[in-house]
Amino acid sequence: MKVVLFGSTGFIGKEVLDLCLKSPAVTSIIALSRRHLPVDGEGEGANPKLTVVMVEDFKVYPSSILEHLKGADACIWSIGTYNWDSTVELEYPEAFQQALLKVLDVHVNKPFTYVYLGGAFTEPDQEKTLWFYTKGRRVRGLAQTKFLEFGRQNPSVKTYVVRPGGVLPGDGSGYALLGWLVPTVSVRSLAAVMVDLAVNGGSEQLVNNKVIVERGRELLMNQM
DSSP states (O other): OEEEEEOTTSHHHHHHHHHHHHOTTOOEEEEEESSOOTTOSSSTTOOTTEEEEEOSOTTOOOHHHHHHHTTOOEEEEOOOOSSOOHIIIIIHHHHHHHHHHHHOOOOSSSOEEEEEEOOTTOOOOTTSOOSSSHHHHHHHHHHHHHHHHHHHHOTTEEEEEEEOSEEESTTOTTOHHHHHHSOEEEHHHHHHHHHHHHHHOOSOSEEEHHHHHHHHHHHHHHHO
């Protein structure tokens, strides 16, 4: 299957890319990025199933980029910001969705799978009183709402939102105390769940931290 990736240079996106490269089910990867990746399809460390498409502006998709999106079966969106930039959080995904509709192959029995990285503390209710991280939780909550609405408006697209708590490096070992204070998950488990959703789908549209932890552990055990 052909998978489109966003955010492959980030903390979570790197793990998603690595697991896609290792997945036998993923035969072609289109990574849209502003920077080259160490596993580009050319040169040392190259992987033949990866194509890195350089993007100057994630709000603009010329025909040269649209050509790479044709025939894709799934997308994993791992782009996010620490300062909750509304351009990145809201305008970037909306621009991609409009571009996707121009090239989307409609399959009645196999819809396009779209996995979005959300967060455990995001708040879709824009009027709700919040006591911490107010701006960020509202911006990410609105982004989640718009993402799910895109899926509802386009039956040929199946949308999933993963909602992790604190994401820990590696396998998450060494952070036991933090896990007692807030919901946490290892970046490896989170990436495994995101790739599995892209490949196999899932029974839940909103995948919360506890499910990510349990499912991710199972998936990683099966890879050993």
